[in-house]
Structure formats: structure tokens, C-alpha cells
Amino acid sequence: MFSESVISGRMDFAFFLGAGCSISSGILPASTLCLRWIRELKRNETGNSLDFEEWYEKAKSNPGFSRKNAGAFYAKVIQERFPNPALRRMAVQDLVAQRDPAFGYYVLSALMANEALGSRFNVVFTTNFDDLVADATFLFQHVKSLVIPHEDLASHAAASARRPLVVKVHGDANLSPLNTREETNALSLNMADAMRRKLDDRGLIFMGYSGFDRSVTRALRHLPASSLPNGVYWVNKHLPEDEEFRTWLAERRATWVQHTDFDEAMTLLHASFRLDEPNARRFKVIQENLEDESERLRRKMGRKVRGTTEDRAGVEKRLKSEMKVFQKAAGNADDVKRLIEEKLSTYRGNADLLGVCAQYMRRHDLRQFAEQLYGMALEVDPDHPSVLCAFAAFHLDEASQSERQPEVYEKVERLLRRACNSNPSNAQCLGIMASFQSNHLLNNAKADSFYERALQADPINAETLGSYANFLWRVKGAFAEALEYYERSMDINPTRFRTLANFSQMLFLTKDRRRAHQYASSVVASSENPVLRLEALFYLFAHHPRNFQGDWVAMLRALIDQGVRSPRWDFSPTLRCAAELQHPHILLLEALSNVIAHSAPADVLAQFELWNTPHGALVDPPGVEPETSRLTRLLYPVELRAQGGLQQVATSTSSVDPGPLGLDSSADTESAKPAK
Known part of the structure; x- marks a missing residue:
């Protein structure tokens, strides 16, 4: 009540x-303290503490005193036992010290x-x-x-x-x-x-x-x-x-x-009031942070004494040379794995190369081998910021398993904290930590702090600018400011798919449909990341003219059937906008959002007629030019192509570049390739 x-x-x-x-909590009540102090008074005056209650009542003239009401005599007893303020203060300090x-x-x-x-x-x-x-x-x-x-x-x-x-x-x-x-x-x-x-x-x-x-x-x-x-x-x-x-x-x-x-x-x-249960995570994080920092600082001081700082220029040169070896494998997982195993003996002392190899294995879903390679890289350099961030992204892949999510998040946060501490001016690490705090731990105050540090460290980092823009409109509702940050990010790197996908969602909401369609379509046509393609298709389905919706659903279903999901991604702004526009399939959109972002079973989509209606494959007969293909006509209607919308479409997706050793809001690890 x-x-x-x-x-x-x-x-x-x-x-x-x-x-x-x-x-x-271990602090004695007034009644117990009074009995203790009276016992001590009697011992000090008479040499023993026997019958101290009766002694205090009669010999010390305190009529009515008893064990039951001893607390009522607190003020008198403490003054008698500790006659001056300094003694009383020290007695109280002892009583409350070291209590939890x-x-x-x-x-x-x-x-x-x-x-x-x-x-x-x-x-x-x-x-x-x-x-x-x-x-x-x-x-x-x-x-x-x-x-x-x-x-x-x-x-x-x-x-x-x-x-x-x-x-x-x-x-x-x-x-x-x-x-x-x-x-x-x-x-x-x-x-x-x-x-x-x-x-x-x-x-x-x-x-x-x-x-x-x-x-x-x-x-x-x-x-x-x-x-x-x-x-x-x-x-x-x-x-x-x-x-x-x-x-x-x-x-x-x-x-x-x-x-x-x-x-x-x-x-x-x-x-x-249904309050939260006690959680030891905060104490565990403090302890882990102290341990990690202690080890890192000892390693850092040891390197200074030995003077064994790596030649970064040499590392970069070797890295570019070795990358050509993997590109010859043309994305074949077995070939890449064989090449890595052949060269492993020469890579063992190079954290950068081991980290890149681990990324390849992660891309090809050879997770056990990838984890082994990440471990080897961190044995070589336990403080390597990029490898730590990449290993965090590797573990974040497992976060969709809800029963393990707290454990995974603790592991990810610890790796990212090590990365930020090892290089506090590394904008990439700081930006990744900010994104993780906001999108996964929902700690927006801490995320804001990390974004500030990241932008101070590198104010022209395209990834950080794009990620901060996403934070601004989603968390703070600052659409105008977010637009400016997206624009800056696009000026620096106009073909980063994560930025294109996020920017398209906001542009649809702000009624800039031409650019929104252009950016989302570029992601669908060119990104090798199925999660980003899935998100972009969702935006297109939610905002596209009605006569194309069957085609969007066909592509969405293909990805859903492959098991592609974007755990905890926030589609609610898009859903609200679609509802306001009286989208004819709003219930399907809501169900699809739950499947993509909240682990709902895909079977729930079978109840919708549009989901079950067969649609023609988006494949053209041989000889059809790219500019007139069915996919191009779908992604870029005539009115958009007339405004130059086709410029961002990438027609080549054969590269096996593993991307930066990091993670973003939905584990994006690639950038768009320029159109041929």
C-alpha cells in the first residue's frame, strides 16, 4: 500500500x-555502549566490574537505571567515562571506524x-x-x-x-x-x-x-x-x-x-519498489582496473629501461607487404587459414600482423583460430590498442546470447579500458569505448565523456565524428548538431558504410528523402557487412514508395533466413515515423524490428502475407548494363538518378580487406569502396 x-x-x-x-553494520547501540562504559567505570574505581548495574544505580545516584533503559542514560554515561571533548571524539571515532x-x-x-x-x-x-x-x-x-x-x-x-x-x-x-x-x-x-x-x-x-x-x-x-x-x-x-x-x-x-x-x-x-539486487560488478571492475594498470605500468617502465620501443615505420611497411599475400586468397576462408598457418612462425613476434590475421579469421567465422591469434598478439604486446579493441569486438559478437551478456560485457569493457589506458590519446580507442558505453551499457554520461576525449585527441577522425553524430540525435535529440557532425565525417571519408547507414536513418526522419535513399542504397548495394545491409533495407522498407515494398521484403527475408541480426539496435525512431505516415505494413515492421534487434523468433513473420509472397529475384539476363539493371532501378529510381544518386553505388565487392582493428555501434569493420 x-x-x-x-x-x-x-x-x-x-x-x-x-x-x-x-x-x-557492526556499530553497537547506545544501550550496549552504556553498559560497557559503566562496567569500565566501576572497574576503574573499585578494581572489578561485578554488579556494575546495581553499583551505577545506587552508588552513583542514578535512580531508575536498569539494563533495559540503559540507552536513555547515554549522554550522562559518556560524559562520565570520557570527561573532555577530545576523549569523547576519539571514543566515537573508534566506534564507527572500519564499518561497512x-x-x-x-x-x-x-x-x-x-x-x-x-x-x-x-x-x-x-x-x-x-x-x-x-x-x-x-x-x-x-x-x-x-x-x-x-x-x-x-x-x-x-x-x-x-x-x-x-x-x-x-x-x-x-x-x-x-x-x-x-x-x-x-x-x-x-x-x-x-x-x-x-x-x-x-x-x-x-x-x-x-x-x-x-x-x-x-x-x-x-x-x-x-x-x-x-x-x-x-x-x-x-x-x-x-x-x-x-x-x-x-x-x-x-x-x-x-x-x-x-x-x-x-x-x-x-x-x-522492485529495486535492483546487489551487484559486485563495480567492485570487480575497480579491482581489475588496478591489476591491469599495475601490470601495464610495470611493462611500460621496463620497456623504457631496456629501450626496446618498436620501429613503427618498419612495422607498417611489413604489414602492407604481407597484406598482398592474403588478398591473393580472394576471400576463401580455407586458403587464408592455410596461408596464415604457413607464415605463423614468422609472425609470432609481430602483434600487428597477428591482429590482422585474427581479423581475417573472425571475418570467415573461424572463431577458435581467431581467438588463438588474438591471444598470441597480446602475448607479444599486451598493451596494443588496436588489437585490444579488435579482441573486444570479437567478444561482442557473443553478446546476443542473452544468458552470457553480462559476462561478455564485462570482458569487453575490460579490454577497452586497457586499450584506452595504454594510449589515452588514441581517438579510435576512446571513440569505440564511447560507442560501447552508449549502445551496450546505456551509460550515456560516461559515453559523452569518452566522446569529448576522443574528439579532443583527434577532431578530424571520421569514425569518431560519425559515431558522435549518431549519439547526438539518438540520445540528446540534437538533430541539427548531429547533421553538422555527419557532414564533417562524410567530408573526411564519404564512403564509410556505418556512417552512411546511420546518417540515412536520421535523414529519413528529417524528411531529406533524396540523400537518405542515396546513402541507404549505397549500403545495400556495396557493403560486405550483412548487418549494415539489413539495417539499411529496414529503413528503405519503412520509408519507400509502396510499389517497391515487396522487393525490400525479399532482400530482408534473404538476410533474416541467413540468421543476420543487429542485437539491441534501436529502430524505434523509424517505427514512430512509419506509424505517423500510416505505413500499410506497420505491424510487419514492428515484428521485423523485434526479430532483428530483440531476438524474437523469425517464425512470427510468417503470419504476414507480404512476408510469404514470392518475389522475383533481383537478377537480370546476361548483357544488361549496370545503369539499367533491376537492382539499380530499385535502389535508384529515375528521379534520384537524375540528381546524381548513382555516384555512391559500389559495384565491386571482391576485396578481402579486414578493415580497422576496432568495433563500432554494430561491429562495422569496413568502409565503402569507390565505384568503378
Whole structure:
């Protein structure tokens, strides 16, 4: 009921946490501390700690003291045990040192950092001296809380949608914590004002709190009647023993939730709000990054000492020479494999050549041999940026297997992180990491940061410019700016198929149909990458005049039947546009999108008549000129050919160039070839 009312009513709340919340994190409650300190007092005064409870009640004149209510004597006992502020501060520091947040704090951090709910629960008031709330938000959510550790900073207490607020009403263990009755007699004006401001439009949830603190009670009693509009919740097995605080709860018509265990109560919230489960990935990434960097830096320093830096000019010359050997194999997988095996003994010390060989094997789907070659290349040079990026792309091929996707993504990110760290000015590595963060991990903030670094490293890198253009319109909706970046990328390399495919999708959406058709058609006619051809055909089918749709479907079906897919590619902008234009086969488009991008079975397409209708093969009789072939007429209608649309069509696709050792938004590894 509570979660439903919060979600439906858009209600905001603040938490008020007491010492009971930190017990499972290893911090002793006030009652236990008091008993420990009284035992120590008696031992110091009498030489033993026997019957210390009775001794404290009678000999020390504390009528009514008992084991049950020991926590109520906290302020008096700590002053007696540690008579000056410095001793009290050191005692508190020892109590909270080296404590890790338990599950209840994990749930609280997940709630405070949740994209949909965080802004409604991102304020915490606490009488605790520990840092468990702030530690939990950073450790588990990678979010820095704004902590107000001292009353002099209370005027700066301001939460935001992205930054939780933690207000320590009695100070911090390291900054004059308030313990004694005199110190906690009343909250400062600054702290009371912060409480008033933050509770003006929220409800308040008490957890793990005893209610013995008079200063807090007085501050709450002075809140305006209009404050706390979303109510007060007292989460505890018992009502507070302090009569003044109990009266205030009654006046505020507080809801009593009879639950005493903080972790158990937070577990219920975890389930009702469907929050994420704990994940060790962040800690694993930190550990792996430290290990990788430690090894890389040692290798780098070792190379400097030995002075064994490679002659890059010599490597490039040999690479170009050896490439001619593979081109003679004309793309035959067995021939290429045989050539590589013959020359392997001469390649073993050259990471560049081994990386190129691995790319060939990946292209021909000889994955076991490719993985072996990537491993050999990285044994020669563990920090080779291009090989690391290529190996990441190799593993990304496996990401479509949903059950292995998290494991694959971790492996890919680690390889790309090594590539970026080994050469932080390598625009290709930085751009690839940016694309991976956005398209696969959906971390657009991190992607934006890597794009900035990539463009700073090389502002005229065509791949980075094109990839950033795609990011701009898809993620930020900045179509005009994206157009400029696409144009710059095309000026530098007008025949890169990934850029042509992405640019065509955006141009169709912005109604520049001539160029959109031209670029998509170039991809269909010339690209050796079936994934890019599939995407471009989807755009053409979604936007093309109705009388050609059967031909697009014929080519789409051929690729689908071959098992070609583009996992997680976003066709939603194209689908929305097609729906607005009342596409006659919008249901087929939606089903096709699910098959291509979301692993839906291809059988679902059989229900559509157009998908099952046979269409003539796009093959002409011998002797037909390219300019008048059926494929050309389909890809370039007369009105487009009259405007020069045929210029970008490539008629030669025989090259076996493996492309750059990298990956892009859908593992594109080729560029368009110029038309004959």
C-alpha cells in the first residue's frame, strides 16, 4: 500500500535514522555502549566490574537505571567515562571506524539513487556519527551524497535529483560530535532551519530511533503546522518512552509501523519498489582496473629501461607487404587459414600482423583460430590498442546470447579500458569505448565523456565524428548538431558504410528523402557487412514508395533466413515515423524490428502475407548494363538518378580487406569502396 501511494501520488519523504539502523553494520547501540562504559567505570574505581548495574544505580545516584533503559542514560554515561571533548571524539571515532554498510543501507542507497524514485527519498536526517549512508550511496550506487557534518554548514543543506542529502544533526565523528546533555540540549538555529526547510513538503519516516533526544523533539515541535504534508511514520516495535515526543507523534497523527529491524523493514521496501539486487560488478571492475594498470605500468617502465620501443615505420611497411599475400586468397576462408598457418612462425613476434590475421579469421567465422591469434598478439604486446579493441569486438559478437551478456560485457569493457589506458590519446580507442558505453551499457554520461576525449585527441577522425553524430540525435535529440557532425565525417571519408547507414536513418526522419535513399542504397548495394545491409533495407522498407515494398521484403527475408541480426539496435525512431505516415505494413515492421534487434523468433513473420509472397529475384539476363539493371532501378529510381544518386553505388565487392582493428555501434569493420 505504501509503495503504491508513493508512486501514484508522487509523494516525497525524508528518513530520520537512529542508532538502531547501524547495529547490523557492526556499530553497537547506545544501550550496549552504556553498559560497557559503566562496567569500565566501576572497574576503574573499585578494581572489578561485578554488579556494575546495581553499583551505577545506587552508588552513583542514578535512580531508575536498569539494563533495559540503559540507552536513555547515554549522554550522562559518556560524559562520565570520557570527561573532555577530545576523549569523547576519539571514543566515537573508534566506534564507527572500519564499518561497512549492511543490507538495509544498501536498499536505502538503491532507493535514494533510483532514477524514478530517488528524488522522492533522497533526504536523510540522522543522529548517528557514522558515514554508513554516504558510504552506501558511493560504494553501491557510485553516487556522492552531500553530507552536512556540522551545524555551521547546515545552511548549505540542499538535495538535488542526482545528489542525495545527509544531515548529521549531532555532528560527525571527526568534527566535534555532540554527546552530552549540555551539547544536545537544543539544535542550533542553522540545523533547526535546515530541518524546517527540508520537511516543508515531505513526509518523515523514523527508523532505528529511540526518541530520547529532547533537542530533536523541540525542533520538530516548532515546525509549522503546514509542514510534513505527507505524514509521519514511526517504524518501531514500541512507541517512544519520551512523553513529549510521543505527544508530538499523536498530534501529527503518525502511522505506527510495528517493525523493529532496520534491515528487514528495508527488505520489504526493496521488494515493494522492485529495486535492483546487489551487484559486485563495480567492485570487480575497480579491482581489475588496478591489476591491469599495475601490470601495464610495470611493462611500460621496463620497456623504457631496456629501450626496446618498436620501429613503427618498419612495422607498417611489413604489414602492407604481407597484406598482398592474403588478398591473393580472394576471400576463401580455407586458403587464408592455410596461408596464415604457413607464415605463423614468422609472425609470432609481430602483434600487428597477428591482429590482422585474427581479423581475417573472425571475418570467415573461424572463431577458435581467431581467438588463438588474438591471444598470441597480446602475448607479444599486451598493451596494443588496436588489437585490444579488435579482441573486444570479437567478444561482442557473443553478446546476443542473452544468458552470457553480462559476462561478455564485462570482458569487453575490460579490454577497452586497457586499450584506452595504454594510449589515452588514441581517438579510435576512446571513440569505440564511447560507442560501447552508449549502445551496450546505456551509460550515456560516461559515453559523452569518452566522446569529448576522443574528439579532443583527434577532431578530424571520421569514425569518431560519425559515431558522435549518431549519439547526438539518438540520445540528446540534437538533430541539427548531429547533421553538422555527419557532414564533417562524410567530408573526411564519404564512403564509410556505418556512417552512411546511420546518417540515412536520421535523414529519413528529417524528411531529406533524396540523400537518405542515396546513402541507404549505397549500403545495400556495396557493403560486405550483412548487418549494415539489413539495417539499411529496414529503413528503405519503412520509408519507400509502396510499389517497391515487396522487393525490400525479399532482400530482408534473404538476410533474416541467413540468421543476420543487429542485437539491441534501436529502430524505434523509424517505427514512430512509419506509424505517423500510416505505413500499410506497420505491424510487419514492428515484428521485423523485434526479430532483428530483440531476438524474437523469425517464425512470427510468417503470419504476414507480404512476408510469404514470392518475389522475383533481383537478377537480370546476361548483357544488361549496370545503369539499367533491376537492382539499380530499385535502389535508384529515375528521379534520384537524375540528381546524381548513382555516384555512391559500389559495384565491386571482391576485396578481402579486414578493415580497422576496432568495433563500432554494430561491429562495422569496413568502409565503402569507390565505384568503378
